[in-house]
Amino acid sequence: MSAPRPSRRPRRPASPRSTPQPDTTGPMRLQRFLAAAGLGSRRHCEEYISAGRVTIDGEIVTELGTQVDPGQQAVAFDGERLRLEHKQYFALNKPVGFLCTHSDPRGRRNVTELFPAKGARLFAVGRLDEMSEGLLIVTNDGDLGNKLAHPRYRIDRTYLVQVAGHPERSVLQELERGMYFPEGKFQAQSVRPVKKQGKSTFLEIRLREGRNREIRRMLARIGHKVMKLQRVGFGPVRLGKLQPGEYRELRPAEVNALRELVQKTSAPRTKPSPGPRRRK
CATH class of the missing domain: 3.10.290.10 (RNA-binding S4 domain)
Structure with missing residues (x-):
């Protein structure tokens, strides 16, 4: 595996004009x-x-x-x-072999090591296992990051998965119907064959929760080993042309779109007010 590298695009510090900031004033x-x-x-x-x-x-x-x-x-x-930091939001292409946890007793590398050592306290939103790669949102905004990773907000996660063999459509529908594991029901929102390559097939799989090795375990149950697993989308953010180890700052429109997703989900439902009563 080639060494990870920072994005070819210049990494400019975010400014209040370019990146929308959360309200953290007052008690x-x-x-x-x-x-x-x-x-x-x-x-x-x-x-x-x-x-x-x-x-x-x-x-x-x-x-x-x-x-x-x-x-x-x-x-x-x-x-x-501690002082309040200017909020920063990045899209990172996580390489294989990196972890998303804060620390590891075995000394394995963390995705935050791909960023400059002197900078904001960054953390990954959610997780990709060590052998998976692709899109991670990395930020120092703990409030937004916690909501994006929480299952209740059901943020779409899109994956491109290469599996051994050529699964039939009827078999793939088992992933959409869902299957039970000790943690509960695992279920894909959608599964779409993309292309065949030799003795393997590429699938686009969309989830709304990121449970532990969910895709690998579901595909293993239907008899198709995962050869490569790459996340290509998280909500409105796409991996695009980022190479493994590269990152870019999120555009203001992307940050706003992520905030709107969690605001819509957490907004209380209001009952429609009854219309005017007719006089009898």
Whole structure:
């Protein structure tokens, strides 16, 4: 495998004019501030608080939901003062052999190592397993990143998968009907044969959840081994011509489209108001 390389496109720092920024002014919950400061998802930030690793004005805080005013109070993580970072959003073509987790006891490489060491605290939205490649959203916006990865928002994930053999359409429909595993029901939104290549077939598979090795396990059950698995789409964002190890900044329209996806899903449903009653 060739060494990963940064994008050929110049990497310019994002600016408030080009990249839409979330509202993080005034008092807010502590875990929201930590996520906005780039420590990771809110769930991870809650774990940091409960573990006593966060202080406000020098005092350890372990109560979730504590309010903090970043303009008036000093928040620190493991003794290091935190400040709100300018939000950055990237599309990365993850190479095979890289992990999406924050740390690995075996010392395997993390996708954030593909970015400059001196920069924002970045993390990957969701996961691709070590042997998979393709599109990952990488950001320091913990609030948006947590929502995009959460199953309740059902963001479309599109994959191009090369499998051994030539599966019949009737067999592929089993993936669309769904099948049960110990974690629950695994189900593809759609499966479409793209082309045949020798003794293999390329499939386009669309999911709305990213469970552990979901595609590999479903295809193994119907008797077709995965030879290559590449994510090519995440919501409105497409992999395009990025080579393994390359990345680019998301366009403002892409960031706005991602925000709109989670806002639509989380918006409360309102009952239609009854029309005027007729007089009898």
